[in-house]
Amino acid sequence: MTGLVDAHHHVWDLSVRDQEWITGEELAAIRRTFTLADLAPEARAAGVTATILVQTVTFAEETPEFLALAADSELVAGVVGWTDLTRPDVAETLAAFRELPGGQHLVGIRHQVQGEPDPEWLLRPDVRRGLAAVADAGLAYDLVVLPHQLPACARVAADLPELTFVLDHLGKPPIAAGALEPWAAALRTLAARPNTVGKLSGLVTEADHKTWTVDDLRPYAETALDAFGPRRLMFGSDWPVSTLAASYGEVLDVARQLTRSLDSGESAEVFGGTARRIYRW
16 A cells, blocks of 8 residues: 555654653653654655644644644644634634644644543533634544543534544543443444544554454454444554554554455545545645
8 A cells, every 4th residue: 555644643852841641651661752753764664655743732832843843844744733722712823823834734623632520521612612713714623532521522523513523543442441332332423423533543552552462453443434434534553652552564554454344445545535635635
């Protein structure tokens, strides 16, 4: 396969700012700087020709930095950035991003909803006002949530049909525990909304990092394929977080194995077409 799109990866530089979420022994291996220069040779070796760079922290400075990286990169086609959705000036902030170097690469917005104690944070009036501004700007909204937050995702997707919601990491199913429900039912409810898309990403790190197998991941991938279909599913590596459990090439190989039942056209959607269409570049 050639011309692949990696629709979800990160970079960070610990000399610029801390990544406070990287704590504990389990994450020690990624508590270092990761740059596009580190990713580029692995992406090339895997046949990846375009990527989506996704926010990692809720700092206003990160999005302009990522846009500047995209402006100077032949690999990064789009940036999913961050802004505080609860502020009344979301529309103005998004417009200002577009005027920055690399501003044309802004394709989406994301917030660490998984860290919000309120499971219905997305339904707050101020948040929904911010989400409406994201829609008005022609951007997608990436959802990084935990399974118990999926019902709120479905409700807000129903309330805002003009906004495309992209579910990162399939909503982080409990793969290590081997449980499908209630995650699967909640995923199907979300996927019933036509303005939702799923990312086939982050699965290896939801499994046991040392002992996972493709068969461990298969029920979750098959559930997502059945719920979303290949035209609403996109591959993402989740590099470098994924390196806790697998190499870049292994993550791509696993995704190919999990989608082996698809025909060539359907596979082309998962590995490129969906991302290009949803993120509009």
